[in-house]
Amino acid sequence: MATSIFFWVLLIRKYYFVAESHPYTSLDERPPQIQEDDTHHIFRNIDRGPTSRTPLCIRAYNSMSDECVEEWVAHHQWGPACTGTDLSAGLSIDGVWTWVNGSDPLQIATRQRYKPDKAMKMDAAHRYVEHNELLYSMRSALTSLGDDTMQRLHILASAYPHSNGSDEVMAGQIPYWLENNKALTNKSRIVLHHDADYFKLIEKPGTNFTSWERGEWKEAAIPTFNSLAVESQIQNIEDTSSDQLVYYNDDFFTLRKLSVSDFTTPLYGPVIKTLTRLTSMYLPAKDTFWRTINPAGEEPGIKRAAWVLGMRFSLRPYYYITHHPRTLWLPLLREAAQTFPEAFTDTALSRFRAQEDVPASVQAVFLGSWYVVERHREALLWTWTIAKWGGRSGTLSSKLKARMWNELANEESPSASRLSIPMPVRVPVKDRHVFQAANVSMPTSTEYSFSSKDGYALAYVDSTWPWNRPRHGYPDLTRGLLENNQTADGSKLLRDPSFIPARACVIKRSTCFESYTQNETANNFFRRIAFEKPECGDCIITALIGASGISGIDKFLPHHQAKIDPGLHADALTLPPHLPLTSDWATTDFSMTNAIPKGSLKTGMTLRTWCTRLIQRYSYVLGSVESDFYKVERANTLETKLDEVELKVEEELNTIGSSYSKSEDHTYEDWRSRLGWSRGPLAFLCLNDDVKDTGKLRDRIDELLMTFFDRMWPSRMSFEKQV
Structure with missing residues (x-):
């Protein structure tokens, strides 16, 4: 593993880590002058050691006696030995959001600075445009689950070398609406993590990298502009309050009241939502032509992840993990990284999704989910x-x-x-x-x-x-x-x-x-x-x-x-x-x-x-939930779509309310068997940013989104700044 990693590190530093050889190529040749303020946190980039190789216990399972485990797992009976078992450790979740402010001049300049010499097949700038989605994605999740269930929220944000020219000092992004004093203390319900802190090398048994070697790897990985690289490091975040994580992109929105068991329970484990259509099946591939045809898409990372799983558990097709909030149990995700250290470590080295001449990446969420099944x-x-x-x-x-x-x-x-x-x-x-x-x-x-x-x-x-x-x-x-x-x-x-x-x-x-x-x-x-x-x-x-x-x-x-x-x-x-x-x-x-x-x-x-x-x-x-994935491209179609979603949510509430009290908790079976529906209610909306409009029409898109967000989720969170 050591030889493989550091071969790539040297290659990346030679061809891609261009901080010293390439000036900024934005209109302003000088890097933006960034100081500690409401949207940036200045901190030192220090060695935090490698990822631990010690597997984590699952607290909810530890609360069950041996006799209860025998009744429940061996015989599937919740009997006398289980009566009174405290399952509270398995009935809360931590929400995890990835976020980047692509409108930040520092981010724009740094992205240009680290862009490889060789042109990539896709200009990923549209992936970073800021529409304030994070604020409302978090509001929607808290409104849906409540404070008792979602006990802690984590933001995985980006950090970039400080404008003083030293890579030892980083400027981490902060959402403008977030109370910094709460998010940066790790003692609040909201925790802000910067990639320079949680990107960690994981060692294979028998290796023991020095601090300098870990620094070389980290220097080749940070800063990153690749969400797949960020996902490969989720298992390293600290200050979690529960073993159960629900991972959100900042363009995921929750449309109705949900229960913790829509995501996870200590009875049945994580709820992994899949698609088993033939078109959603992925054959394993060590190296795939999709990396050439569509290098910025999901296929290369999924097929590579399927191959990694196949080397350990036998080669077979796997199915797509649906694109809405995904449940990840931290002890099991950490264990997957401990089992496949090279796959997770190599993925972090891809600064950009479409970057070539770096190790092949895996989609860590896909790998971590099917790892549990295998x-x-x-x-x-x-x-x-x-x-x-x-x-x-x-x-x-x-x-x-x-x-x-x-x-x-x-x-x-x-x-x-x-x-x-x-x-x-x-x-x-x-x-x-x-x-x-x-x-x-x-x-x-x-x-x-x-x-x-x-x-x-x-x-x-x-x-x-x-x-x-x-x-x-x-x-x-x-x-x-x-x-x-x-x-x-x-x-x-x-x-x-x-x-x-x-x-x-x-x-x-x-x-x-x-x-x-x-x-x-x-x-x-x-x-x-x-x-x-x-x-x-x-x-x-x-x-x-x-x-x-x-x-x-x-x-x-x-x-x-x-x-x-x-x-x-x-x-x-x-x-x-x-x-x-x-x-x-x-x-x-x-x-x-x-x-x-x-x-x-x-x-x-x-x-x-x-x-x-x-x-x-x-x-x-393995489960299923009703969701809607929509690409935000043009203002005229967006307005129609948002009206449709809002109307559908209201109609569903009125439908269930005509038979039951609106304040009553309703199960999936209430929607299907009692009301005669063939599906459950619409639970999630993904507004995927792929804007084609420019000028005033782009401004109109921002206006439509903000109006929709404010109407749907007006309630402020306790860690928002007071206006």
Whole structure:
């Protein structure tokens, strides 16, 4: 890694870091004279050290007892052991906004100064024009979620070398409306971060860069004019109040009241919103021609991110993460960066999106989101193969493999050379009774399309036709359930014995088990089904989900009395459960003694509990919410669009108000089942700046936006300056 990074650092400094060789080329040849004022903060650019390689615990999960985790994760029951569990650590979020004032003379001059000699294929100046979107984006989010849910807000702002010519002194941008004394103290609900502070090199195991080397890397990365580079460093922000982040661009606006569970819950994990259309599918590519055709677009970074994931988890297509506020759990995003340090570090070196002759970038939000999904799949397969069947010996004999095959066969003939696995029949993704028992509010506008409690999402997407996936691209696994009228609780469900599910997939013994009569290590078996032949692992997960019944994952887990090497126990928990943080599965040892980190298995904790907590760490929901993406290009069409949005929001409020009190909290199901709608309400609006008008028409666009913003979100925030 060291050789790779510093090869690029030297290359960038030679060709792109032109601070000394190129004067400013703006009309004013001298840099703007900037002092500490309402819109700039002067500070020293100091070495803040590398990103820590210690994985972070998830506080909400730590609040659950081992007994509660067994009930909830293993059996999907919120039972007596969970009663009274304090989930408050998982019921708040920190909002994170990226922002740059592209109208600032310092930003304009610095952007020109660092622009590469070689012409880029896209003039990105329009990406930086200031329309005061940040203020109203933040107002809209706070109005929607309230102070109790959104407890802290973070602005990721840009900083540039100070006009004194020294790169050790930086001038950081500040929104003109923000109370500086609150935002810069880190003791307020609002925290202002400058890229020069949170851009940090992350080291690969075995490397130990000096302060000078870290400075060289940072000098090659800062200042940046690339939002993808900023996204690659979100995991480094400090002074967060919660583990759950919601990441907003400053052109994202929230149109209605939402619940924390529209974004995340400690029950189901982060809500990752995806599109599973064929046109939204991305094939992995190490190097892609899209970097030549559309270097400033999303495709190169997404396809590269898919390739990075594929090197660790097996190559497969992935689907687009929708372009509205995105949920990121800080411990898991940090872990993704620790797993792929080179991908995150290299992305930060691209000052401009369309810049050539720098390392290929990844879209970090896409990578971090699908990383959670892949880690959950890996945890399920590792638990079943290595923890449950491999055990302390780490060896799978022919007799053990025969028993594994029988378990997968479930009710089929175990002598078959192939198993036809039916679609599982499972309880609904979200259960109103569980939300009520756990004292967690229901989502108001988001469909929970698929939950990790039902296995690996992409296995169903890959094996079923789109018309058999009615839940925004994911299957409805509740078909085949009956209400159990013999119980007082109407929420209890049973499988209909007469229901015949469709086939989900096929497991071939010769392909997945290979040498059925010979011994082999559990490590080799796991690597084969998880990575070498991923279709085997996908179908095995589906089979075990079905064999576990209508809820729970019991068939994956080792027995309560399963033995474990005493040397793996520690006196105190210092690390969360996780598997190796390596970037290439082919060079990774997944054997139990190597895979379980020292300090993650406390004395007295069973192997079953450790595995259950491992699986819980990567819980997730794939969901969908109604949003509108609009390119702001011309004044005449913008006026019509803003009127349409405002009218639609008002009509939806009146519609729900005609059946229920407007002050009442309404769930997604209220909109769909009770009102007969085919969708939820419009929740988000993105006004993407791509203005084509000039002169007075551009001024008209500013006027239209400000009028719309003031009308929609007039309430001031506590950290705004008094007018």
